[in-house]
Amino acid sequence: MSETMLLSPMTIRGVTLRNRVVISPMCQYSATDGMAEDFHLVHLGQFALGGAGMIFSEAIAVHPNGRITHGDIGLWEDRQVAPLRRIADFLRRHGAVPAIQISHAGRKASMQRPWYGNGPLTADDLARGDHPWPVVAPSPLPMDAGWLMPTALSVDEIGDIRECFRRAALRALEAGFEVAEVHGAHGYLLHQFLSPLSNRRNDGYGGDLAGRMRFPLEVAETVRAAWPDDKPVFFRVSAVDGVEGGWTLEESVTLARELRARGIDVMDCSSGGLTGPATAARLPRGPGFQVPFAARIRQDAGIATMAVGLITEAEQAEEILQSGAADLIAIGREALFDPHWPLHAERTLGHGGNFASWPEQYGWWLDRRARTMPGKTPAR
Numbered sequence: 001m002s003e004t005m006l007l008s009p010m011t012i013r014g015v016t017l018r019n020r021v022v023i024s025p026m027c028q029y030s031a032t033d034g035m036a037e038d039f040h041l042v043h044l045g046q047f048a049l050g051g052a053g054m055i056f057s058e059a060i061a062v063h064p065n066g067r068i069t070h071g072d073i074g075l076w077e078d079r080q081v082a083p084l085r086r087i088a089d090f091l092r093r094h095g096a097v098p099a100i101q102i103s104h105a106g107r108k109a110s111m112q113r114p115w116y117g118n119g120p121l122t123a124d125d126l127a128r129g130d131h132p133w134p135v136v137a138p139s140p141l142p143m144d145a146g147w148l149m150p151t152a153l154s155v156d157e158i159g160d161i162r163e164c165f166r167r168a169a170l171r172a173l174e175a176g177f178e179v180a181e182v183h184g185a186h187g188y189l190l191h192q193f194l195s196p197l198s199n200r201r202n203d204g205y206g207g208d209l210a211g212r213m214r215f216p217l218e219v220a221e222t223v224r225a226a227w228p229d230d231k232p233v234f235f236r237v238s239a240v241d242g243v244e245g246g247w248t249l250e251e252s253v254t255l256a257r258e259l260r261a262r263g264i265d266v267m268d269c270s271s272g273g274l275t276g277p278a279t280a281a282r283l284p285r286g287p288g289f290q291v292p293f294a295a296r297i298r299q300d301a302g303i304a305t306m307a308v309g310l311i312t313e314a315e316q317a318e319e320i321l322q323s324g325a326a327d328l329i330a331i332g333r334e335a336l337f338d339p340h341w342p343l344h345a346e347r348t349l350g351h352g353g354n355f356a357s358w359p360e361q362y363g364w365w366l367d368r369r370a371r372t373m374p375g376k377t378p379a380r
Ligand SMILES: Cc1cc2nc3c(=O)[nH]c(=O)nc-3n(C[C@H](O)[C@H](O)[C@H](O)COP(=O)(O)O)c2cc1C
Pocket: 024, 025, 026, 027, 028, 057, 058, 059, 101, 183, 185, 186, 236, 270, 279, 308, 309, 310, 311, 330, 331, 332, 333, 334
């Protein structure tokens, strides 16, 4: 048995993770017509073979107009359930908890896939068949100069999107996911409601902090009510905008308290993204630069947190957990570099010498090779 926190199991409500390593949600922009494909099965499946405790899907759109790009997966129709169920089943069969992030991109929808420029759609994208669609937001403010002008949502339309979140959550459940995360970060619709820079409404969905939090809290409540009591719901927040006059860490603490009171189990603590394609605030970036946000929210709101952002080393991850800054560690790009990161982390932390926790299809061979070639058991 391991004595590290990173490698020890964790139970949230009725769901047990085999360790505290979570694969962070990462859009692959590779779906057609909102459908998950074989690519997504292999992409997410590799992380289950790699030993992660829980694996998040990419941001799954609750409405076609809520996709970031034409390549996003959706759950706005029943036909989208089956390919996602295949993925959730595979992850579970290989020991990982299948988790899903549901999202609406608001004014940050209908943009280029990253490798075509990561900006507003251009004539080249249109020629490829990626045509723009109308985008919506709390207020008629584009994300930045040159981006699509959104239409301000009416109160009825806000209710319609809330209902889209509910239906998407029910479909996610039908697909076999065990954890649902509401995407409230990175400048997408719910974050647009939270930040005073993007929400200039003067009705009950804007103005003071209570007004700006209202829609995100309604969505969280709706998803919580649709999701079974024995299964966790996470909320991803951009803990700070990192821009003058923007959303602050103090407001994130207040939001986290409100979410906790509504039965949200974990705050997934990212940052930034309100006014550009990035998924982190324009802060000095270094190892674990967003960990202090998770620490502060955990401490002051009394809710479990997940830390994310430039966490790349096993010892670093263990230290974050040991210090009490977070309960879970999300790994993003480092998992793209090394899909077996959790199994390698185990070795780095001095466990798993005989490859017993590797998939047996691999471990049996690697153990024999290690005995044949002592010393050929590198950590990574
Ligand atoms: C290819 C890619 C796609 C991403 N897509 C999402 C997403 O769908 N939802 C989300 O909340 N964050 C998304 N992110 C942000 C990551 O989840 C993570 O917060 C960020 O990459 C920082 O962690 P890292 O330094 O470990 O990569 C994405 C990041 C990358 C690199």
